[in-house]
Amino acid sequence: MSKRDYYDVLGIAKGADADAIKKAYRQKAKELHPDRNADNPKAEAQFKEANEAYEVLKDANKKAAYDRYGHAAFENGMGSSAGGPRGGGQGDFASAFSDVFDDLFGDFMGGRGGAGGRRSGAQRGSDLRYNLRINLEDAFAGLQKTITVTTAVSCGSCTGTGAEGGSEPQVCPTCNGMGKVRAQQGFFTVERTCPTCSGMGQIIKDKCKVCHGAGRVEKEKSLSVNIPAGVETGTRIRLSGEGEAGVRGGPAGDLYIFIEVNSHPLFEREGLNLYCRVPVSIATAALGGEIEVPTIDGGRSRVKVPEGSQSGRQMRLRGKGMPALRGGPSGDMMIELTVETPVKLTARQREILREFDKLSEENNPQGSSFFASVKSFWDSMKS
The missing domain is CATH 1.10.287.110 (DnaJ domain)
Structure with a gap:
């Protein structure tokens, strides 16, 4: 046929x-x-x-x-x-x-490179990570920060080629510039990294004396980083081309800055909102009044405490929270009241409180309701 x-x-x-x-x-x-x-x-x-x-x-x-x-x-x-x-x-x-x-x-x-499938030897540099801790105030306002990074930069002596005296790398004779060699094993063709050039596709006979053929040297460099207002823990900032220099003239990698915001002694953050626990006296909680609270921008706000406030009561200050990272309205600040029990009482204070306690049996609605439920529970258990 x-x-x-x-x-x-x-x-x-x-x-x-x-x-x-x-x-x-x-x-x-x-x-x-x-x-x-x-x-x-x-x-x-x-x-x-x-x-x-x-x-x-x-x-x-x-x-x-x-x-x-x-x-x-x-x-x-x-x-x-x-x-x-x-x-x-x-x-x-x-x-x-x-x-x-x-x-x-x-x-x-990464198996091909250049015309005809040949590798040029140039490879992109690795990306770098830098962990940056900042205060909550800096996350609110934003800041300009200078950081120092140890990285691989292009060798100035050989301009990144790895070759001494202006000579050029040569095509690897083993893989003909492919960076890989193939071997037939029955039904399959097995491909391995070229042992002669270690996958670069090129070899350097006369290596640079400064970088020893690597084309790169380690160096510390200082970078100015703009931290925008509204960042939070986990925010990632990318600086293009500020990572490690590429191999044999390849493009540089990127630098990724990961933000971690320190905890704050006064404010607790939840998304765009801030929470602040403010202690108030029994008298202020019972009679009502006015308290002064701090705000994250360094200012002060006066807040009215309603008469008969209990611990855990929250009041909202609109727009006093964190700014949105990519624009939009700011979050709110939540004031949470904590009614404080006085300690180290004087004899006179004890006397007044005992008298007050006798006169206030009808002024504790939550307590009355709780103990009524307790009595009903015990009665049901007896029956």
């Missing part, structure tokens, strides 16, 4: 370009994969046929030979120097599928 035309196998016109060939093969590979066609006995043979066609047409030299001589280009040893197809066997599938896999995932995994 004569072989089908490779262009017909992939469903494309003769003379199709590399992108069209690759797109057609990917579609066929998904459509005909045996795992998706368990009920079609012909799928496996068609799958291998598509692999064989792609193995030839993806390669410019093989494709040129096929366009001129057809299948005869790979018969009787013809075209063997170009590594012609071997009847659609396992080697063809591994090579063809590996090529498509590289195309789909190579860039994401």
Whole structure:
């Protein structure tokens, strides 16, 4: 049985370009994969046929030979120097599928770089993290902060190339600049980092004496950071290009500043709102009055305490909380009253309180209600 035309196998016109060939093969590979066609006995043979066609047409030299001589280009040893197809066997599938896999995932995994799949040796520098603790007042108002970071910067002696005296890195002879080497193991093609260049794709024969070929040196640098008003613990600020310098002229990474806001002796933060517990005397809580409370901006506000206030009662000061990080109305400040019991009483104070207690049996609604419930509970237990 004569072989089908490779262009017909992939469903494309003769003379199709590399992108069209690759797109057609990917579609066929998904459509005909045996795992998706368990009920079609012909799928496996068609799958291998598509692999064989792609193995030839993806390669410019093989494709040129096929366009001129057809299948005869790979018969009787013809075209063997170009590594012609071997009847659609396992080697063809591994090579063809590996090529498509590289195309789909190579860039994401860092496996490709530069034209023709070669790596230039340049790699992006690592991102850095800096933890910055600030006070709640600074989080409210915002501030300009200078920080010192130890990082890798481009070597000034070799301008980041890693090579001495203006010489240039050379393409690695082992991997031809790919940074990876492949080995055939049965059905699979195994890809490993090149042992000669450690995945860089380049080697340096005459290394810079300052950075010893790394292209980078460690250095402390000071940076001015703008902390906007409204930040909270966990807020992340990104300084683009302030991370580690790239390798062999690659772009620098970023610096991420993570904010942690210290606890405050007066205020407790919950989102945009602030809470402040204010102790008041029994007399003020009972008779009512006015108290002065601090605000986070350093000011003062006077608050009226209603007559008969109990511990836990809250009053709201609108707009006296934290500002919104990305604009919008500020939060509120909640005043929570704590009725304070006096200590170290004098004899006269004790006498007055005992007299007051006798006269106030009817002035404690919560106590009366509680003990009425207790009495009802005990009565029910007896019955």
